[in-house]
Amino acid sequence: xxxxxxxxxxxxxxxxxxxxxxxxxxxxxxxxxxxxxxxxxxxxxxxxxxxxxxxxxxxxxxxxxxxxxxxxxxxxxxxxxxxxxxxxxxxxxxxxxxxxxxxxxxxxxxxxxxxxxxxxxxxxxxxxxxxxxxxxxxxxxxxxxxxxxxxxxxxxxxxxxxxxxxxxxxxxxxxxxxxxxxxxxxxxxxxxxxxxxxxxxxxxxxxxxxxxxxxxxxxxxxxxxxxxxxxxxxxxxxxxxxxxxxxxxxxxxxxxxxxxxxxxxxxxxxxxxxxxxxxxxxxxxxxxxxxxxxxxxx
Amino acid sequence: xxxxxxxxxxxxxxxxxxxxxxxxxxxxxxxxxxxxxxxxxxxxxxxxxxxxxxxxxxxxxxxxxxxxxxxxxxxxxxxxxxxxxxxxxxxxxxxxxxxxxxxxxxxxxxxxxxxxxxxxxxxxxxxxxxxxxxxxxxxxxxxxxxxxxxxxxxxxxxxxxxxxxxxxxxxxxxxxxxxxxxxxxxxxxxxxxxxxxxxxxxxxxxxxxxxxxxxxxxxxxxxxxxxxxxxxxxxxxxxxxxxxxxxxxxxxxxxxxxxxxxxxxxxxxxxxxxxx
Amino acid sequence: xxxxxxxxxxxxxxxxxxxxxxxxxxxxxxxxxxxxxxxxxxxxxxxxxxxxxxxxxxxxxxxxxxxxxxxxxxxxxxxxxxxxxxxxxxxxxxxxxxxxxxxxxxxxxxxxxxxxxxxxxxxxxxxxxxxxxxxxxxxxxxxxxxxxxxxxxxxxxxxxxxxxxxxxxxxxxxxxxxxxxxxxxxxxxxxxxxxxxxxxxxxxxxxxxxxxxxxxxxxxxxxxxxxxxxxxxxxxxxxxxxxxxxxxxxxxxxxxxxxxxxxxxxxxxxxxxxxxxxxxxxxxxxxxxxxxxxxxxxxxxxxxxxxxxxxxxxxxxxxxxxxxxxxxxxxxxxxxxxxxxxxxxxxxxxxxxxxxxxxx
Numbered sequence: 001x002x003x004x005x006x007x008x009x010x011x012x013x014x015x016x017x018x019x020x021x022x023x024x025x026x027x028x029x030x031x032x033x034x035x036x037x038x039x040x041x042x043x044x045x046x047x048x049x050x051x052x053x054x055x056x057x058x059x060x061x062x063x064x065x066x067x068x069x070x071x072x073x074x075x076x077x078x079x080x081x082x083x084x085x086x087x088x089x090x091x092x093x094x095x096x097x098x099x100x101x102x103x104x105x106x107x108x109x110x111x112x113x114x115x116x117x118x119x120x121x122x123x124x125x126x127x128x129x130x131x132x133x134x135x136x137x138x139x140x141x142x143x144x145x146x147x148x149x150x151x152x153x154x155x156x157x158x159x160x161x162x163x164x165x166x167x168x169x170x171x172x173x174x175x176x177x178x179x180x181x182x183x184x185x186x187x188x189x190x191x192x193x194x195x196x197x198x199x200x201x202x203x204x205x206x207x208x209x210x211x212x213x214x215x216x217x218x219x220x221x222x223x224x225x226x227x228x229x230x231x232x233x234x235x236x237x238x239x240x241x242x243x244x245x246x247x248x249x250x251x252x253x254x255x256x257x258x259x260x261x262x263x264x265x266x267x268x269x270x271x272x273x274x275x276x277x278x279x280x281x282x283x284x285x286x287x288x289x290x291x292x293x294x295x296x297x298x
Numbered sequence: 299x300x301x302x303x304x305x306x307x308x309x310x311x312x313x314x315x316x317x318x319x320x321x322x323x324x325x326x327x328x329x330x331x332x333x334x335x336x337x338x339x340x341x342x343x344x345x346x347x348x349x350x351x352x353x354x355x356x357x358x359x360x361x362x363x364x365x366x367x368x369x370x371x372x373x374x375x376x377x378x379x380x381x382x383x384x385x386x387x388x389x390x391x392x393x394x395x396x397x398x399x400x401x402x403x404x405x406x407x408x409x410x411x412x413x414x415x416x417x418x419x420x421x422x423x424x425x426x427x428x429x430x431x432x433x434x435x436x437x438x439x440x441x442x443x444x445x446x447x448x449x450x451x452x453x454x455x456x457x458x459x460x461x462x463x464x465x466x467x468x469x470x471x472x473x474x475x476x477x478x479x480x481x482x483x484x485x486x487x488x489x490x491x492x493x494x495x496x497x498x499x500x501x502x503x504x505x506x507x508x509x510x511x512x513x514x515x516x517x518x519x520x521x522x523x524x525x526x527x528x529x530x531x532x533x534x535x536x537x538x539x540x541x542x543x544x545x546x547x548x549x550x551x552x553x554x555x556x557x558x559x560x561x562x563x564x565x566x567x568x569x570x571x572x573x574x
Numbered sequence: 575x576x577x578x579x580x581x582x583x584x585x586x587x588x589x590x591x592x593x594x595x596x597x598x599x600x601x602x603x604x605x606x607x608x609x610x611x612x613x614x615x616x617x618x619x620x621x622x623x624x625x626x627x628x629x630x631x632x633x634x635x636x637x638x639x640x641x642x643x644x645x646x647x648x649x650x651x652x653x654x655x656x657x658x659x660x661x662x663x664x665x666x667x668x669x670x671x672x673x674x675x676x677x678x679x680x681x682x683x684x685x686x687x688x689x690x691x692x693x694x695x696x697x698x699x700x701x702x703x704x705x706x707x708x709x710x711x712x713x714x715x716x717x718x719x720x721x722x723x724x725x726x727x728x729x730x731x732x733x734x735x736x737x738x739x740x741x742x743x744x745x746x747x748x749x750x751x752x753x754x755x756x757x758x759x760x761x762x763x764x765x766x767x768x769x770x771x772x773x774x775x776x777x778x779x780x781x782x783x784x785x786x787x788x789x790x791x792x793x794x795x796x797x798x799x800x801x802x803x804x805x806x807x808x809x810x811x812x813x814x815x816x817x818x819x820x821x822x823x824x825x826x827x828x829x830x831x832x833x834x835x836x837x838x839x840x841x842x843x844x845x846x847x848x849x850x851x852x853x854x855x856x857x858x859x860x861x862x863x864x865x866x867x868x869x870x871x872x873x874x875x876x877x878x879x880x881x882x883x884x885x886x887x888x889x890x891x892x893x894x895x896x897x898x899x900x901x902x903x904x905x906x907x908x909x910x911x912x913x914x915x916x917x918x919x920x921x922x923x924x925x926x927x928x929x930x931x932x933x934x
Contacts, residue, residue, distance in 0.1 A: 018397060018398060019395050019396050019397030019398070019400075020395075020397055021395070022476075023390070023391055023394055023395055024391050024395045024397055025391070026387040026388065026390055026391040027387070027388045027391035027392055027403065029384050029387065029388065030384045030385065030387065030388030030407070030447055030451060031388070031403055031406065031407075033384055033443070033447055034406055034407060034409075034410065034444075034447065034448065035406070037422065037440055037441075037443065037444050038406075038409065038410045038418055038422075038444050039406070040425075041418050041421040041422040041425050042417075042418050042421060044421050044424075044425055045417075045418070045420065045421025045422075045424075048421060048424065092316070095309075095313050096313055096316065096317055099310065099313050099314070100317075107563075109317070109321075110563075111559060112321055112324070112325075113321075114555065114559075115324065115328070115552075115555075116324060117505075118501050118505060118551050118552065118555045119328075119505065119548060119551060119552075120504075120505030120506075120507060120522055120551070121507060122507055122522050122525050122526045122529065123331075123522075123525065123544055123547060123548060124327070125529065126331060126525065126529045126540065126541070126544050127327035127328055127330060127331045127544075128327055129529070129532075130327070130330040130331055130334055130537075130541070131323070131326055131327040131330045135340075135341065135342055136330065137326055137330055137344070138323070138326070140344060167320075167323075167324065167327075170320070185664070185666065187662045187663075187664060187666035188666050188668060188669075190631075190633050190653070190660075190662070190666065191660065191662055191666035191667075191668075191727075192668070192679065192683075193632075193633075193652070193653040193654045194631055194632075194633075194653045194654070194656075194658060194659065194660040194728075194737075195654075195659075195679050195680035195683055195727070195731060196654045196657065196680050196683035196684055196731065197654055197679070197683045198654050198683075199306065201683060205668075205679070206668060209670045210669070210670060220412075221412075224412060224413065224414055225414075227414055228414030228415060228416050228417075228508065230416065230507070230508060231507055231526055234530065235526075235529055235530065247414075247416050247508075250416055250420055251416075251512075254420050254423070254424075254512075260420070260424045263420050263424075264420060264421050264424070266420075267416060267417045267418075267419075267420045267421060268417070270414060270416065270417050271413055271414070271417040274413060274414060274417070275413075278412070
């Protein structure tokens with residue numbers, strides 16, 4: 001018995017053989033950090049959500065959420081804002097990316113497009129309040145060229161939030177699409193054209209199938225941002241009406257009603273809706289081609 | 299449609315018009331903020347009646363920008379350093395070792411980037427308050443690290459993977475200790491990647507609204523949160539004053555963006571998740 | 575649907591030019607190709623051969639000249655309107671389509687019926703011996719198999735012209751030899767006109783009916799493989815075709831078609847290509863294979879190094895004046911040994927000295 005144990009290599013070597021050594025340990029701080037500040041709070045929020053303020057039944061908060069149109073209505077309102085904006089961003093980004101990839105001063109364009117990402121949603125909201133307001137340059141220009149007779153109401157309503165969100169998200173979506181598009185080997189399209197495929201057929205049979213997987217991922221990543229819309233909806237939209245999105249409900253519960261339990265409930269519902277959308281998109285992705293976008297290997 | 303060269307040209311033109319329209323509006327939006335911040339009175343005309351710089355002085359005083367800027371730089375500096383340290387070490391381990399459960403660890407690291415910040419921001423804020431870190435700068439820093447540490451890891455993994463492990467083996471053979479290996483071989487080789495990743499963290503942290511908003515108190519506001527409150531309460535202060543603050547905010551992010559662009563391809567600023 | 579005639583008699587490139595900014599990738603290239611010919615465009619990288627191919631395919635617009643198929647001008651047509659088949663360097667197989675779908679793509683684009691497509695695809699796959707791989711994706715195939723799919727895809731549309739862009743450059747040496755034979759076999763079976771771009775002389779010599787040697791965007795010589803091998807028209811072509819010894823020597827005598835040049839203290843006889851007079855400086859080209867030690871060899875040289883390459887020894891020797899020569903020997907030579915090297919006058923090519931220095 002004693003012999004057998006001594007025949008085994010020391011624990012350190014056995015662990016190293018599995019891939020655990022001092023180098024692997026370098027990942028430990030980061031992993032612990034994510035566990036402590038992401039996973040634990042998330043679980044904590046989940047528990048908090050089933051422990052209502054005044055000791056009621058566990059599902060009280062969820063029941064409250066789904067029985068109050070002022071609360072459950074926010075899911076629909078958020079989706080009505082986030083889904084069309086994301087879809088529009090993805091769809092518009094495709095033809096533009098397909099053109100821009102051949103462009104010579106691509107870097108200049110991409111730099112301009114990175115601007116809104118850097119400026120962030122709050123500044124875009126403030127800028128658009130100026131620019132699209134009744135006295136703003138946009139309305140002024142439209143009146144001057146005679147397209148409209150009086151100023152359009154473009155802020156503090158659904159369309160204000162829509163445009164604000166579009167400007168915030170489109171650059172992100174576009175740059176992601178561009179990177180997928182430039183990942184497609186140009187020879188594939190050339191090959192298709194020598195085989196008689198015209199532009200639309202090349203897009204339909206070659207580019208689109210190869211892009212589909214990336215576009216699905218792109219939709220998900222853009223949707224995460226659109227779905228958590230907050231400053232845009234408050235500042236540019238109608239936060240009491242058509243753009244009372246789910247983040248506003250969560251914020252109100254936490255910081256105006258000080259009901260952290262309900263706020264956590266709303267956060268959990270938000271995560272669940274988000275996950276459902278991502279799951280739907282990614283499961284349909286299973287039907288699509290996935291693999292290298294180059295000309296096979298080599 | 300595509301047989302007709304005219305239709306094709308029309309299609310191409312309309313795409314460029316669309317791009318141009320977007321960019322013109324974007325730049326005009328930024329310009330309207332800048333112009334307003336320098337305007338004396340702007341009502342019902344194309345341009346303000348006159349130009350002045352007085353709003354910057356008043357914004358500085360009204361919004362206590364010196365305090366806010368100090369807090370902003372403290373938060374951003376700490377976030378950059380800590381996420382760099384945790385992220386680079388973690389990325390090195392994940393790039394170089396295969397171990398059971400690695401996929402789980404990768405998923406764990408991906409998740410904070412895939413869910414809206416609000417969903418973990420609210421419980422995290424509650425937790426920080428219970429720990430006595432609510433409204434403190436430390437709390438704001440911790441909250442901001444949640445997406446940035448995974449971000450650095452995901453950006454750095456491909457950078458590290460492209461360094462041939464034989465280079466490290468060679469350094470070892472020539473007698474470098476692990477610490478010397480890190481300092482003399484890995485850090486210089488990884489420097490461009492680390493710099494790029496940290497600049498991206500810097501730009502993103504300055505603009506990160508939600509997490510700071512949920513965890514900050516009156517004394518731990520960063521610039522973007524202060525801007526939000528100012529715009530939210532528009533009417534209380536002069537619009538020009540708010541826009542002066544907005545311009546100062548723009549300047550703080552855009553300087554770093556310009557520096558970042560010297561080292562990073564713009565598409566890299568968003569396409570981190572593609573690799574994973 | 576696929577625009578141009580299949581029964582053309584000849585393809586004509588008329589002063590074709592293509593420039594990228596200030597760089598002229600192709601300068602006034604003129605060439606005639608008869609139907610059924612196998613033409614190799616041969617040259618070092620950057621000589622314009624791939625540009626020429628892309629211009630033929632319609633992937634690059636010309637900046638001057640024209641391309642004609644009999645009396646039809648085709649250089650303004652889009653690639654999809656030309657009906658040529660092309661095999662790309664990296665094969666460019668559609669990674670999301672099965673082998674069968676890849677091969678049938680061109681026929682589908684022509685709007686052919688399913689039965690017809692199936693029949694032709696099966697025949698093409700049979701031709702390239704891939705019948706049993708039809709349902710696989712390109713990523714699951716070996717390099718040689720991918721190559722065959724690319725060829726099948728290009729020829730199944732029965733193109734008037736097949737263009738091949740260094741199709742063997744990604745294969746290992748053994749497979750390259752196999753595929754070379756395969757390409758020639760398919761060409762003979764199908765009888766299609768083929769234009770084949772390569773930088774490998776052996777490939778061009780073994781495959782082509784005629785070889786077009788290009789350099790700096792210009793055609794330097796067009797000829798049958800044996801012509802190119804035995805009598806390159808210019809010194810730089812000779813160098814590219816493996817004449818490693820290029821010597822600048824002065825002409826001492828010229829007699830019908832032959833010239834004598836002075837090397838060291840002796841005279842070397844060779845075949846004159848072009849015109850030269852006594853006293854001119856000429857460039858003399860000799861293959862290492864043809865320069866051997868022999869009794870009465872006019873070039874006295876000392877061996878610097880020699881290596882055994884199977885049958886023979888190959889080495890470098892230098893003359894008294896320090897000129898280095900590449901030679902072959904049937905027997906073992908030692909470093910330091912002094913040899914009398916010589917070559918058959920038919921194998922010594924004398925070119926009039928040109929202003930242009932040979933490629934280094």
